[in-house]
Amino acid sequence: MKFFIDTANLNDIREAQGLGILDGVTTNPSLMAKEGITGTDNILKHYVDICNIVEGDVSAEVNATDYEGMVREGEQLADLHPQIVVKLPMTKDGVRACKYFSDKGIKTNVTLVFSAGQAILAAKAGATYVSPFVGRLDDISTDGLNLIQEIREIYDNYGYETEILAASVRHTMHIVNCAKIGADVMTGPLSAILGLLKHPLTDIGLAQFIADYQKGNQ
Numbered sequence: 001m002k003f004f005i006d007t008a009n010l011n012d013i014r015e016a017q018g019l020g021i022l023d024g025v026t027t028n029p030s031l032m033a034k035e036g037i038t039g040t041d042n043i044l045k046h047y048v049d050i051c052n053i054v055e056g057d058v059s060a061e062v063n064a065t066d067y068e069g070m071v072r073e074g075e076q077l078a079d080l081h082p083q084i085v086v087k088l089p090m091t092k093d094g095v096r097a098c099k100y101f102s103d104k105g106i107k108t109n110v111t112l113v114f115s116a117g118q119a120i121l122a123a124k125a126g127a128t129y130v131s132p133f134v135g136r137l138d139d140i141s142t143d144g145l146n147l148i149q150e151i152r153e154i155y156d157n158y159g160y161e162t163e164i165l166a167a168s169v170r171h172t173m174h175i176v177n178c179a180k181i182g183a184d185v186m187t188g189p190l191s192a193i194l195g196l197l198k199h200p201l202t203d204i205g206l207a208q209f210i211a212d213y214q215k216g217n218q
């Protein structure tokens with residue numbers, strides 16, 4: 001399973017990249033705003049800064065909601081850097097724009113997906129990635145991981161090449177369960193990724209190894 005980090009924070013991206021396990025980055029307008037990145041020029045420059053830190057795909061989301069606007073904005077984003085993936089919302093115009101970009105060989109990520117039906121449409125439109133939001137479904141007492149499982153089954157039935165990018169991943173067990181189900185990618189915050197490192201027996205074992213080494217090498 002590929003690991004993407006879901007942030008626009010350059011320090012977090014550098015830290016995850018430094019671990020050597022990062023495969024890409026996802027962002028959205030809210031994550032950009034959280035970092036205080038506003039205004040088109042600054043936003044576009046920030047995407048290039050992110051691409052210069054990581055080696056993999058970087059999802060950059062359009063803000064337009066109409067087809068023509070999405071196409072215009074998506075082309076501008078795709079021209080920024082070869083690593084850019086155009087992120088489009090799961091709407092009628094978003095699906096049309098996805099088909100437009102897939103026909104042109106430009107990578108796409110269809111976002112704000114909350115049902116298997118929406119995921120089928122994204123695959124039919126040739127999306128590179130589909131982003132079902134696990135955490136936001138959990139937030140409304142619906143099993144987000146169940147949606148990942150449903151999409152996995154449907155995509156496998158037909159050999160759809162669209163990669164399932166489990167989004168809105170919030171914690172370590174989301175990551176582990178996405179891997180068990182067979183998500184192609186997960187995107188989550190640095191805290192969830194670093195959380196995978198933790199086990200008390202690792203800490204206890206390491207402390208013991210250090211103490212024993214020191215006893216024998218004084």
Ligand code: E4P
Pocket residue numbers: 006026027028111131133135136167168169170187
């Ligand atoms: C997806 O690409 C989104 O950026 C993201 O995963 C949303 O996560 P949230 O529900 O934690 O805001």
